[in-house]
Amino acid sequence: MSSPVDQAKNAEAFLADTAHEARLDKLLWAMRMRRDAAARLVPEWEELRTLASEIKEHTLSNLAQYLIQFEARATANGIIVHWARDAHEHNQIVYDLLAEQGTDILVKSKSMLTEECELRPFLERRGIRVTETDLGERIQQLDDQPPGHIVGPAIHKTNKDVAVLFSQKYGSDANNEDTAYLAGVMRENTRPDFLHAPAGMTGANFVVAETGAIVVATNEGNADLSANTPQLHICSVGIEKIIPTTESLGVFIRLLARSATGDAITQYTSMFRGPRKGAAMHVILVDNGRSARLGMQRFWHSLKCIRCAACMNTCPVYRRSGGLSYGATYMGPIGIIMMPTFELRKYSELPFASTLNGSCSNVCPVKIDIHEQIYGWREVMEENDQIQVVKKEAMRIADEVLSHPTLYQIATATLSTALEVLPHFAIYNRLNAWGKHRDVPEAATKTFHEWYRNNRPRTNEVDR
Amino acid sequence: MSSSQALSRNTILDSVRANQPAARSMPIIPHFHTNKPADLVATFSQSIARMAGVVVTEHVPDFDSFLRTKFSDAKVICSAIPEYAGTIKPASLNHWSEASTIDVCVLRSPMGVAETGSILLSDLELQVNTIAFLAHDLVVLLDPKQIVGNIHDAYEHPYFKLRSYSVLMTGPSGSGDIGGIVVHPAQAAKTLTVLLSPAPDAVQRAG
């Protein structure tokens, strides 16, 4: 059994690199400000959020019916629909399609689902060469690092980091940090792959049941290329991405880009309803724990997520920790409430990587009660014995003292006893942690309780 | 469907049915027409400019000379519109990958969206889907009378229920993945110029 991801320790390491941390924090706060500016221009913003939430709740509560409808319509359009219960089955289906076509090259656009399924290593072990075509994903692929953010996978890297990486992998100029130059290096090196790849893969932002269509939103146009150039287009999508109608799409498209980057829309918002003449299109509907999550009374709302990353941009903890600190496919606030459903023990510490400030819930375009779910997961961790024994014991002592006034008053009579008992500071295996970067508050010479006894008539002191 | 696929399908659907929360109703979706801008052309122009697209609102008497001036280095001009010849037509491409030789691609879009500065294209206009993505520069003709107010209006277009491929395209391709600064181009067109020009008399909303 693996030990839990120590997000706090990873965050501390990230913070030690002050230049990278300051830059990420500033950049993503600017993204949050852009989101605010975009929302201000839409008078009906809050109404759109409510509509989006209600549409998703309706769909998820009728999911079986919509999945069947999508399958029927897509099939009638000439799309071949597959079903994958878990990551392994998904990966096998992809591999079998490639093998059937006799290809060992795949171009793909960004899909967090394929990261979740660990598709790339699966295919690479079987001799398939996979080229990520999203700029951020490609940077991370070349650097052998997972994505650090679900919209900008390499957003934590500086221009210099990318220039050095590209010079190593592409032979470009290590000293040219100009963003346009670097984007040009990517374009030059990816274009040949587009022109020759027999197979291309995309994810999908939305799946429209009524018309059997998938919708992909990108800035680069790489999804359109990945789908329109090869003979074989494979689209992998989680079952929770379904929406009922084309009309409902309007609500989500107006919220997605504004929440993610502050633009009104992405450069390419594309709909694929069927294969091109002479080509094939496959859609793989993936469960991988989603149907089980649907039955979690407190947590199923996390399935409404449209992957905009607004929660990450606003989260003060994410911005100081860096996305890689979570050790997870999905990070930041949405990651905290999703990852424990994949592996409870591995992600048992994530719910504590939060101050419960609630900003995330306010920016979520589909009104997921993220910070309430984070609190809920803390209780689940206790119920499942995932809380460290030392911490639990310290809390038990605290509860003992704090439920007995006499014990409490004795404990608070001296500072040192109080510090040992009261759980705010310096407890369990992180003794003196408070004092690492902060001064400890000075104890008053008298508690309020003592002051009151000495300064106010007994009649106002109630014997309760 | 193979038996293993049937098993997967049924397992998933059974699990979904067993876990679905109590049914909630679908809301009625307003189209927010009360917020429609008075001047759709002006709003469209502002929106597309924010995404690095260019709009030409003045009448262009000689289209060929306009193109030759704007794209003086262009050798291959692919025209997907009947009223302009260009140097090649999409039909003349033997293989979709040949679209990468196109310098300028000329298209007509059946709809623009003022809210976002988007133009609609589908496999019908493109004929070969890749021409809009492998070409270096795009010039798109758009009838200003075919600019709709917002995205809700846009999704009423029949293409979304009929075409196998359709795209709302907004400006040239870009990426903000490095340092959050958006640069152009990324993988697809380097520039996008929209020319406001009334549509020919042919049926515009062809399905």
Next chain:
Amino acid sequence: MQVALMIPCYIDMFYPRVGIATLGLLERLGVEVVYPKKQTCCGQPMANSGCYEEARATEEHCARVFGSFDCVVTPSGSCTHHIRNKFTAGADSPEKQNLVRNTYDLVEFLHDVLKVREFPWATFEHKVALHTSCSAIRGLNMASMSERVHDPVFSKPKALLCGVPGIEFGEFERVDECCGFGGTFAVTEEAVSAKMGYDKLAFMQKASPDCIVSSDMSCLMHLQGCARRQKQDVPFFHLAEILNGVSL
């Protein structure tokens, strides 16, 4: 009018002056204050740590101590938020339901119940950097949230402080970004917590305030700890102290 005064455990131990100021302020406003001497804590530190079972006895004790009063006032947004919105570890009882219904943060009590807006006994001719806790903003709706861009801008703590002659407010960026305290988060994610505190102070300092004020002492305890470590000697006050007439 009679209220029961709830003094959070950390104020009892480290900042009794805040309790004294709260009491003095309420008395000046003609409120009859009783102080249940067996009070200890609301259970929040354990409950927020996920140690739900270990909050039970404390929460039940709190309900017994305070559950028979019509009005309970506490100078702590986080304790009020916990009692009003998350008081679920203990067994249900009429006293518990009563407590949940009748607990007010001091700011809420002054602003919404007493509706007082003037504090003529106080003057404070200084510039303050006002910090409002996340519990107060998003848990108790005591001020507007910057994410909700169409909501009218308001702040109950600020409205009260405006009633103190001479007071001036320093404007600073990221006004409602979390300060980083977060309860046991301050210890379990110490590095991130401290960085958030340092950053918050840096934004506030750009406004050159004479002092930093909040209606939540837990945030100030954390920010003061950060400030002192950085050898900044900017004073910190609870809102109750300003309204009661403290001088710098």
